[in-house]
Amino acid sequence: MPRSVVHISGHIIDSLILPKILDIIISLGAEFQILDIHIGQRRADRSSARVQIDVPTEESLQQILAKVKEHGALPLDTEDEVVRFEAAPTDGIFPGDFYATTNLPTLIRLDNQWVEVEHPEMDCGIRVLPQSRRAETVPMHRVKKGDFIVIGHGGVKIVPMERHVPREPFEFMSSSISTEQPKGLMIREIADSMIRVRAAQGRILVVAGPGLVHTGAARHLIELIENDFVQVLFAGNGLAVHDIESALYGTSLGVYLDKNIRASEGHEHHLRAINAIRKVGGIRQAVKQGLLQRGIFYSCVKKGVDFVLAGSIRDDGPLPDVITDTLQAQEAMREKVRNVSFALMMATTLHAIATGNLLPATVKTVCVDINPAVVTKLCDRGTFQAVGLVTDVEPFLRELSQYLRQGDNPADARQ
Amino acid sequence: MGLLMCPPAHYGIEYEINPWMSTRRQSDPQRARSQWSDLRHILQHRLSLQVEFIDAVAEQPDMVFTANAGLVWRHKFIASNFRHEVRRGEVPHFIEWFRRRAFEIVRLPDELFFEGEGDLLACGDVWFAGYHIRSDVLAHQRVAEIINAEVLSLELTNRWFYHLDTCFCPLDAERALYYPPAFDRYGQEVLQSRIAELIPVCAAEAQRFACNAIVADNAIVLNEGCPEVRQRLQQLGFTVHETPLDEFIKAGGSAKCMVLTIT
Numbered sequence: 001m002p003r004s005v006v007h008i009s010g011h012i013i014d015s016l017i018l019p020k021i022l023d024i025i026i027s028l029g030a031e032f033q034i035l036d037i038h039i040g041q042r043r044a045d046r047s048s049a050r051v052q053i054d055v056p057t058e059e060s061l062q063q064i065l066a067k068v069k070e071h072g073a074l075p076l077d078t079e080d081e082v083v084r085f086e087a088a089p090t091d092g093i094f095p096g097d098f099y100a101t102t103n104l105p106t107l108i109r110l111d112n113q114w115v116e117v118e119h120p121e122m123d124c125g126i127r128v129l130p131q132s133r134r135a136e137t138v139p140m141h142r143v144k145k146g147d148f149i150v151i152g153h154g155g156v157k158i159v160p161m162e163r164h165v166p167r168e169p170f171e172f173m174s175s176s177i178s179t180e181q182p183k184g185l186m187i188r189e190i191a192d193s194m195i196r197v198r199a200a201q202g203r204i205l206v207v208a209g210p211g212l213v214h215t216g217a218a219r220h221l222i223e224l225i226e227n228d229f230v231q232v233l234f235a236g237n238g239l240a241v242h243d244i245e246s247a248l249y250g251t252s253l254g255v256y257l258d259k260n261i262r263a264s265e266g267h268e269h270h271l272r273a274i275n276a277i278r279k280v281g282g283i284r285q286a287v288k289q290g291l292l293q294r295g296i297f298y299s300c301v302k303k304g305v306d307f308v309l310a311g312s313i314r315d316d317g318p319l320p321d322v323i324t325d326t327l328q329a330q331e332a333m334r335e336k337v338r339n340v341s342f343a344l345m346m347a348t349t350l351h352a353i354a355t356g357n358l359l360p361a362t363v364k365t366v367c368v369d370i371n372p373a374v375v376t377k378l379c380d381r382g383t384f385q386a387v388g389l390v391t392d393v394e395p396f397l398r399e400l401s402q403y404l405r406q407g408d409n410p411a412d413a414r415q
Numbered sequence: 416m417g418l419l420m421c422p423p424a425h426y427g428i429e430y431e432i433n434p435w436m437s438t439r440r441q442s443d444p445q446r447a448r449s450q451w452s453d454l455r456h457i458l459q460h461r462l463s464l465q466v467e468f469i470d471a472v473a474e475q476p477d478m479v480f481t482a483n484a485g486l487v488w489r490h491k492f493i494a495s496n497f498r499h500e501v502r503r504g505e506v507p508h509f510i511e512w513f514r515r516r517a518f519e520i521v522r523l524p525d526e527l528f529f530e531g532e533g534d535l536l537a538c539g540d541v542w543f544a545g546y547h548i549r550s551d552v553l554a555h556q557r558v559a560e561i562i563n564a565e566v567l568s569l570e571l572t573n574r575w576f577y578h579l580d581t582c583f584c585p586l587d588a589e590r591a592l593y594y595p596p597a598f599d600r601y602g603q604e605v606l607q608s609r610i611a612e613l614i615p616v617c618a619a620e621a622q623r624f625a626c627n628a629i630v631a632d633n634a635i636v637l638n639e640g641c642p643e644v645r646q647r648l649q650q651l652g653f654t655v656h657e658t659p660l661d662e663f664i665k666a667g668g669s670a671k672c673m674v675l676t677i678t
Contacts, residue, residue, distance in 0.1 A: 010556035014609070015567035016601040017552065043540070043565040046556070071570070072552040 209348030545579030
């Protein structure tokens, strides 16, 4: 089948030139595949795309090439193009002109064969292992002197998310962030997705902020953990501290959660909680010794949920489980996001964005926050697959756990 | 705001490069001169705009339409590459005029057609560019690199509205006049998504070149015989100056075509 690759660049997204060219290709009876696309960050920045066109006859190929050229698509002969790579000059430094990754599935052309890049992650380089014919993403700080790193764009293609996937519930919510959407329906779809992931033995990642404890939503998260809807939990010192404070003292930031009144000397509770856990050596030890008998982290330990606590500059204590070296924390998170197929981020900005940076675009991602800017920021930083829900986390989790409970019998859930 | 104009000393319908032109329907030189002078008078004396002039050149009848000569961007003059051979002779004269005034002259590759401000208009921070009939989409992307701005190319699909400035007129950063049938659905969608208040012009007034208006802050100058547009603009708080320009419509141009923004 005749084939050609065209290159389109400029302000092709907002001018709808790219969709127009794709429509022209389809309308002339051909098929296209976007080999790669680079989207400018600022309005003045240019975008570019390489589009492969497959047509039934050579004659129609020439006709299509002439037509799309009028709209700025110029033919490229890339079939023979192989990926180029260069040795890293020193530890932690990529060669100049290194290929910067997206979070989309990516392939490189190595010895006339397309090889899939392992562990797609945005803003990394691609390390090539020519002898084993493998390639993997590598963050800048992990590159070692002499590692072969892909340079330029030739011989690299990314697989965009499907344009015409069969309609599935999640599609309904795709790409929109709004405070005006019917939340009930969206929450039910999130529940349905989580039920499907659990049924398929997939892994669900929860990223949560301490607001979850302050608002009294912890009990719903505990229910999710107890019912095997959480396999991995990412948080900071805060969530664990206030969860443990609540388990030991019944307060969160010194306020009784059941009575909504301030405890005497309550502001010290979280410090005493930290001290108690530090004394026994960590959260797991506290559970083992019977010091910690309830709460989110108690359930995590009991159910074998993997958790990573990443520290920050404002932490009290911190708890011994908190990883205070940011690169080490990033590595621990990177390790744990592998094989995750659903991510639910709630009431946290920094941890949500940090996690978004590590997730491949194929992981369905839901971000729940009372502040719309958090959701927007997550998408703006490249986690474009994220679906946003602007709401307080307590009613969200309450409703989600209710649907998950009903979801054991799908017929009931649809009532 | 400074403008460049060229007197219609050698203006006439000597060839046919757009559907408006017919060599059998000549312009009246005296009426043309008088209409051009009236336009100049409004710009200089009623709007107090700085107007500069380039000498007309024999055998370059369309030099009066200075908007097509190129684009002025700060100290740069990006010269046009006319699609039609008959207008290419204008280019060296404009280049010379700008060179003498110490502008940096920028030429695009010969194979990329570009007809200046006729096909490139800013609305706020974003530039809109008309392509396909006269300018090439790739030329506009070159210009986008030179001026480091977002340039959204819109396909012009109606040969009677062959330049963007015949069917689109930014009024300020949020508002613009346009004639929808001059664009395909993609172009219409782009304009609708990027301009807060888009005012459609009816066919009869689009044919009177209502969109080919000169906008200077609060004042608008356009061909006479566009009552609906005039009323709408007045409602929006603009002062509208109508002036007869039908001698130039015979060549497919009107008010905006006869000025090039130079500052």
